Amino acid sequence: xxxxxxxxxxxxxxxxxxxxxxxxxxxxxxxxxxxxxxxxxxxxxxxxxxxxxxxxxxxxxxxxxxxxxxxxxxxxxxxxxxxxxxxxxxxxxxxxxxxxxxxxxxxxxxxxxxxxxxxxxxxxxxxxxxxxxxxxxxxxxxxxxxxxxxxxxxxxxxxxxxxxxxxxxxxxxxxxxxxxxxxxxxxxxxxxxxxxxxxxxxxxxxxxxxxxxxxxxxxxxxxxxxxxxxxxxxxxxxxxxxxxxxxxxxxxxxxxxxxxxxxxxxxxxxxxxxxxxxxxxxxxxxxxxxxxxxxxxxxxxxxxxxxxxxxxxxxxxxxxxxxxxxxxxxxxxxxxxxxxxxxxxxxxxxxxxxxxxxxxxxxxxxxxxxxxxxxxxxxxxxxxxxxxxxxxxxxxxxxxxxxxxxxxxxxxxxxxxxxxxxxxxxxxxxxxxxxxxxxxxxxxxxxxxxxxxxxxxxxxxxxxxxxxxxxxxxxxxxxxxxxxxxxxxxxxxxxxxxxxx
Amino acid sequence: xxxxxxxxxxxxxxxxxxxxxxxxxxxxxxxxxxxxxxxxxxxxxxxxxxxxxxxxxxxxxxxxxxxxxxxxxxxxxxxxxxxxxxxxxxxxxxxxxxxxxxxxxxxxxxxxxxxxxxxxxxxxxxxxxxxxxxxxxxxxxxxxxxxxxxxxxxxxxxxxxxxxxxxxxxxxxxxxxxxxxxxxxxxxxxxxxxxxxxxxxxxxxxxxxxxxxxxxxxxxxxxxxxxxxxxxxxxxxxxxxxxxxxxxxxxxxxxxxxxxxxxxxxxxxxxxxxxxxxxxxxxxxxxxxxxxxxxxxxxxxxxxxxxxxxxxxxxxxxxxxxxxxxxxxxxxxxxxxxxxxxxxxxxxxxxxxxxxxxxxxxxxxxxxxxxxxxxxxxxxxxxxxxxxxxxxxxxxxxxxxxxxxxxxxxxxxxxxxxxxxxxxxxxxxxxxxxxxxxxxxxxxxxxxxxxxxxxxxxxxxxxxxxxxxxxxxxxxxxxxxxxxxxxxxxxxxx
Numbered sequence: 001x002x003x004x005x006x007x008x009x010x011x012x013x014x015x016x017x018x019x020x021x022x023x024x025x026x027x028x029x030x031x032x033x034x035x036x037x038x039x040x041x042x043x044x045x046x047x048x049x050x051x052x053x054x055x056x057x058x059x060x061x062x063x064x065x066x067x068x069x070x071x072x073x074x075x076x077x078x079x080x081x082x083x084x085x086x087x088x089x090x091x092x093x094x095x096x097x098x099x100x101x102x103x104x105x106x107x108x109x110x111x112x113x114x115x116x117x118x119x120x121x122x123x124x125x126x127x128x129x130x131x132x133x134x135x136x137x138x139x140x141x142x143x144x145x146x147x148x149x150x151x152x153x154x155x156x157x158x159x160x161x162x163x164x165x166x167x168x169x170x171x172x173x174x175x176x177x178x179x180x181x182x183x184x185x186x187x188x189x190x191x192x193x194x195x196x197x198x199x200x201x202x203x204x205x206x207x208x209x210x211x212x213x214x215x216x217x218x219x220x221x222x223x224x225x226x227x228x229x230x231x232x233x234x235x236x237x238x239x240x241x242x243x244x245x246x247x248x249x250x251x252x253x254x255x256x257x258x259x260x261x262x263x264x265x266x267x268x269x270x271x272x273x274x275x276x277x278x279x280x281x282x283x284x285x286x287x288x289x290x291x292x293x294x295x296x297x298x299x300x301x302x303x304x305x306x307x308x309x310x311x312x313x314x315x316x317x318x319x320x321x322x323x324x325x326x327x328x329x330x331x332x333x334x335x336x337x338x339x340x341x342x343x344x345x346x347x348x349x350x351x352x353x354x355x356x357x358x359x360x361x362x363x364x365x366x367x368x369x370x371x372x373x374x375x376x377x378x379x380x381x382x383x384x385x386x387x388x389x390x391x392x393x394x395x396x397x398x399x400x401x402x403x404x405x406x407x408x409x410x411x412x413x414x415x416x417x418x419x420x421x422x423x424x425x426x427x428x429x430x431x432x433x434x435x436x437x438x439x440x441x442x443x444x445x446x447x448x449x450x451x452x453x454x455x456x457x458x459x460x461x462x463x464x465x466x467x468x469x470x471x472x473x474x475x476x477x478x479x480x481x482x483x484x485x486x487x488x489x490x491x492x493x494x495x496x497x498x499x500x501x
Numbered sequence: 502x503x504x505x506x507x508x509x510x511x512x513x514x515x516x517x518x519x520x521x522x523x524x525x526x527x528x529x530x531x532x533x534x535x536x537x538x539x540x541x542x543x544x545x546x547x548x549x550x551x552x553x554x555x556x557x558x559x560x561x562x563x564x565x566x567x568x569x570x571x572x573x574x575x576x577x578x579x580x581x582x583x584x585x586x587x588x589x590x591x592x593x594x595x596x597x598x599x600x601x602x603x604x605x606x607x608x609x610x611x612x613x614x615x616x617x618x619x620x621x622x623x624x625x626x627x628x629x630x631x632x633x634x635x636x637x638x639x640x641x642x643x644x645x646x647x648x649x650x651x652x653x654x655x656x657x658x659x660x661x662x663x664x665x666x667x668x669x670x671x672x673x674x675x676x677x678x679x680x681x682x683x684x685x686x687x688x689x690x691x692x693x694x695x696x697x698x699x700x701x702x703x704x705x706x707x708x709x710x711x712x713x714x715x716x717x718x719x720x721x722x723x724x725x726x727x728x729x730x731x732x733x734x735x736x737x738x739x740x741x742x743x744x745x746x747x748x749x750x751x752x753x754x755x756x757x758x759x760x761x762x763x764x765x766x767x768x769x770x771x772x773x774x775x776x777x778x779x780x781x782x783x784x785x786x787x788x789x790x791x792x793x794x795x796x797x798x799x800x801x802x803x804x805x806x807x808x809x810x811x812x813x814x815x816x817x818x819x820x821x822x823x824x825x826x827x828x829x830x831x832x833x834x835x836x837x838x839x840x841x842x843x844x845x846x847x848x849x850x851x852x853x854x855x856x857x858x859x860x861x862x863x864x865x866x867x868x869x870x871x872x873x874x875x876x877x878x879x880x881x882x883x884x885x886x887x888x889x890x891x892x893x894x895x896x897x898x899x900x901x902x903x904x905x906x907x908x909x910x911x912x913x914x915x916x917x918x919x920x921x922x923x924x925x926x927x928x929x930x931x932x933x934x935x936x937x938x939x940x941x942x943x944x945x946x947x948x949x950x951x952x953x954x955x956x957x958x959x960x961x962x963x964x965x966x967x968x969x970x971x972x973x974x975x976x977x978x979x980x981x982x983x984x985x986x987x988x989x990x991x992x993x994x995x
Contacts, residue, residue, distance in 0.1 A: 317875075
């Protein structure tokens with residue numbers, strides 16, 4: 001065997017070699033011993049052969065990368081950025097539109113306090129419960145789509161959506177019984193709240209399936225069509241606001257379900273899940289792999305809405321209601337949420353960029369110290385960019401802040417800073433998930449969630465509703481600090497975590 | 502259908518209390534075997550009660566007292582105890598989980614469900630059981646007697662037979678609505694609000710059913726105290742009999758609950774003297790802390806006499822055991838004394854001190870359950886203030902009459918409340934059988950006495966209230982919400 005044939009054989013077995021020892025192992029598996037390496041190839045031993053092959057493979061990869069045109073590289077980067085932004089904007093755009101319409105016509109969504117309380121509670125509950133299943137659907141869907149197995153992806157996504165629906169039904173029933181027992185709402189409101197919870201939970205799950213397919217604009221279309229149905233019903237019929245909301249949600253759910261299922265069916269190379277012969281992977285193993293992501297999704301969405309739940313529960317007892325988010329508080333926090341949605345889109349792209357940078361660096365660079373130094377520098381640079389972007393957004397929104405009443409302005413400022421800290425923490429969390437470390441991410445979000453919920457709950461009850469925002473601020477700070485510490489450890493042992501990823 | 506509903510509510514209250522003060526206390530305060538089971542129960546009870554009082558007061562002062570926070574508190578207690586005993590390492594947790602699965606499998610294969618039955622059968626046939634059987638039989642009979650005496654009024658009436666219960670009820674409602682956290686009384690309302698909050702049961706029902714249960718438990722505590730001090734189970738049963746059947750004041754009143762904690766503290770100290778178990782000192786400390794925060798009063802004469810009698814009997818039994826152990830006088834003397842007292846002075850039900858008609862209490866609860874919270878108001882005597890605090894608006898009947906009696910006939914006038922209920926008595930409730938002939942000036946000028954306790958004052962007020970309602974009904978829409986031979990509840994809605 002010549003040296004070129006040996007190199008080709010090693011790179012066929014492992015196209016992306018991690019280190020020289022891996023290459024040496026493959027060389028030995030090809031029947032090359034130290035004696036043969038010395039006599040036939042002119043190397044002292046098989047490790048030296050492995051070292052040489054590794055260098056050769058990296059040099060070729062760098063050569064290929066350098067050959068790419070700078071313009072093409074820029075366009076590809078812009079494409080990646082647009083792809084990442086589109087997911088967040090698919091949710092952010094309709095929500096921003098709603099915000100603008102609400103400030104333009106404040107009476108458009110006028111609801112009784114009871115309906116307001118039950119609907120906002122059901123929306124938050126649906127986001128939390130579907131958050132976990134959404135993460136599972138995304139992970140498994142991306143995995144099999146990436147493996148060019150869309151039929152399997154469809155079957156597994158549908159399976160998890162079905163399990164999600166069942167779990168939501170169970171949760172909804174338990175929630176109904178508990179809320180009825182503790183007299184949080186009257187049975188009529190509770191029943192409709194449960195229906196809304198189920199519809200929205202399913203809608204979020206179908207949206208996750210659509211994001212797997214890369215059809216982010218379909219998600220935007222679903223929300224716009226749902227909004228249009230609501231607008232038409234409000235303008236043309238005398239149904240009233242609440243029935244219009246339910247019909248609009250049902251329409252959005254129908255469109256979402258149809259888009260998701262048909263999207264998979266007509267994906268190139270997909271056969272019908274009923275006729276497909278592709279065997280499902282072992283479900284207990286899949287579950288074991290996905291449970292951390294499920295927990296991460298639930299904890300993350302609970303963290304995002306913990307302050308609103310705290311504020312909603314702090315409604316004065318003299319009002320006779322058990323739950324209701326103060327409209328002033330909501331208005332203030334919505335400004336902060338808008339900033340967060342923009343920052344989250346940027347964070348998604350930044351993490352993708354950071355990970356690609358890391359993997360490329362690991363392939364090109366041999367010096368571990370240098371890799372660590374360059375990664376840390378890039379990490380800090382990205383955080384600085386994020387800070388600058390927040391400053392820019394906050395300055396841009398100063399006009400909106402100045403138009404708010406003083407109490408709402410305080411909430412808006414607290415909320416904006418809180419959401420900014422959450423965005424910084426989110427950067428670290430997504431890096432951890434990208435490194436196959438969802439368990440660490442779950443632990444960090446769990447600690448931050450407890451800080452957020454405890455602070456927000458106590459302060460909102462003790463001082464006033466608007467101080468629930470301090471919970472988010474404290475939670476965001478805790479999340480950022482502890483996740484930064486974890487990231488520091490990860491960057492110090494970058495080689496180990498690269499291997500895990 | 503009042504009986505099944507009441508029985509169900511009583512079961513809910515008692516089961517929840519047992520779950521917290523028996524199961525949770527057992528999980529939170531694990532103990533080495535060897536200590537008397539009743540002492541162990543009361544030890545855990547006072548410790549958990551002290552923690553509960555502290556938690557309720559802290560949560561109420563932070564304005565976050567509700568089922569969620571209380572449930573989290575107990576959950577954290579149990580979790581902290583578990584972690585302290587077993588550690589937090591995931592490998593330990595996994596091993597314990599696997600060991601538990603293996604135990605369940607083993608239990609299933611060896612028909613483990615039969616074992617508790619076999620164990621009890623063996624225990625019942627043992628010499629120790631044969632020795633304890635007579636005294637336990639006597640204790641069981643006394644327990645039934647005491648239960649009958651204490652549960653008679655609560656099962657028949659929603660209204661309270663003890664005026665102090667209204668104070669407790671008001672404090673429970675204040676705690677549940679995060680107002681006046683540190684106002685006395687503290688101990689009993691904290692306990693009641695815990696059960697009311699966790700069980701989502703109306704505080705009135707909890708006060709109604711939990712108070713007699715606490716009475717029974719605390720009288721049992723008195724029995725345990727004398728049993729430990731005189732080292733005689735029979736003396737303990739005798740004390741339990743006397744306190745349970747002949748002390749007619751409720752132990753749940755803030756004055757007497759202090760006495761119970763004092764007795765329990767003495768029991769723990771006495772057991773420490775005999776057995777030198779350090780856990781007794783901790784329990785005694787908790788009991789004395791509870792005694793301090795429950796603002797104790799001097800022993801009532803009735804209770805002092807009963808305790809004195811028990812002590813004399815205890816001393817006599819001790820002497821008899823020392824001088825002539827072969828005659829077993831220490832067992833026979835308390836037994837014959839109990840039989841003698843029971844024959845000569847059979848236990849009577851405590852004299853109730855009702856402050857309102859049963860229908861008034863029932864209708865208040867019905868309104869609270871039927872109408873949405875804070876969307877109605879009630880104009881009624883002062884007892885309804887405790888019954889409706891935090892659920893609806895309350896207006897004192899005397900204030901109401903004085904404010905509106907001149908305008909009620911005016912068609913353009915309307916009551917400010919959206920839904921208003923006015924409680925008017927056809928036959929004014931009689932707190933005294935006859936008007937007292939001698940009343941101090943301070944009491945005479947007290948508005949509650951003048952309007953609601955004095956028969957003449959109450960009659961006059963009820964008559965004015967009825968006239969006001971009739972005049973308003975002539976010009977406005979209204980309906981009679983409830984009516985019987987004693988009471989009419991008018992409903993005025995806008």
